[in-house]
Amino acid sequence: MNAPTDTRTFSFELFPPKTPEGMEKLKGTVAKLNAVGPEYFSCTYGAGGSTRERTFATVDWLRSQGIDTAPHLACIGSDETEMRDIIGHYIDQGITRLVALRGDMPSGMGSAGRSAFRYANELVAFLRAEYGDRFKIEVAAYPEFHPQAPNAMADLENFKRKVDAGADAAITQYFFNPDAYFEFVELCDEAGITVPIIAGVMPITNFNQLARFSDACGAEIPRYIRKRLEAYGDDKESIKAFGHEVVLDLCRRLLEGGAPGIHFYTMNQAEATLKLWHELELPVTAPKQV
């Protein structure tokens, strides 16, 4: 009898490095991460085109290695011509998946006035209307709800709008409370949202950076975790060790509870993510070539 096929998906997020040295370092990181055979790598994009050339450079390099790559595409601050240009570039690179987002305008980048699309659902609808089924489209989901949503149910309706517009799957914002994820999935079920909701998981390696991100994106760091991390001060090793235990436990609960996959926010570092991968005994397969 054949072993049952593991249909869960495990993938990695990168951001485009700012310097040539950062790019060289990223190549080493990707080599280590790719050795476990992830489904794909995604690469973030700064809304308003703020990282356009760097995202292209990272995506193009990943594709030159035969790596399945999902560029993030943030629509706020861009007109339709710019979006078509970017998508055309990705078609030339053989890209078949995209993470479709509204994005947030970087501070100092001016207004979102020339945006062709106000919300991610409009971008998804455009992608489907213009490019059919060429791309597998992932969108963002928020188990703890998006900070700008007037309330939880309005956010859920907005998420449903993105799915109804043609998204194939969602990746969540990171969170540390597994109940937030399972409650959200249940709400989605009740709302008739049936696409896989992949859990976005952030390894904990640097408390100050995590606290800054979490304040900005509305992801809650439970008090007992924040207090423990704060207490370690500059002791980086203790932060990493405690952070690892917290996130390992989170991933175990997510997978035991039936999460269809994990998207790791690697922060361009291999070590913390691979430690989780191995301790979770996630499948190690030959690197995919596409």
Ligand code: FAD
């Ligand atoms: P939307 O789904 O458009 O939602 C934005 C807000 O508007 C929500 O509050 C929603 O409830 C509300 N809303 C949506 N539709 C409507 C409507 N029709 N009417 C009224 N309100 C509405 N940011 C980047 O800049 N670059 C990246 O590469 C990036 N990658 C990300 C990857 C993941 C997996 C996640 C979870 C987030 C990422 N982000 C990125 C951050 C994201 O862009 C921000 O959270 C942004 O504020 C919302 O983007 P969205 O696509 O979820 O927006």
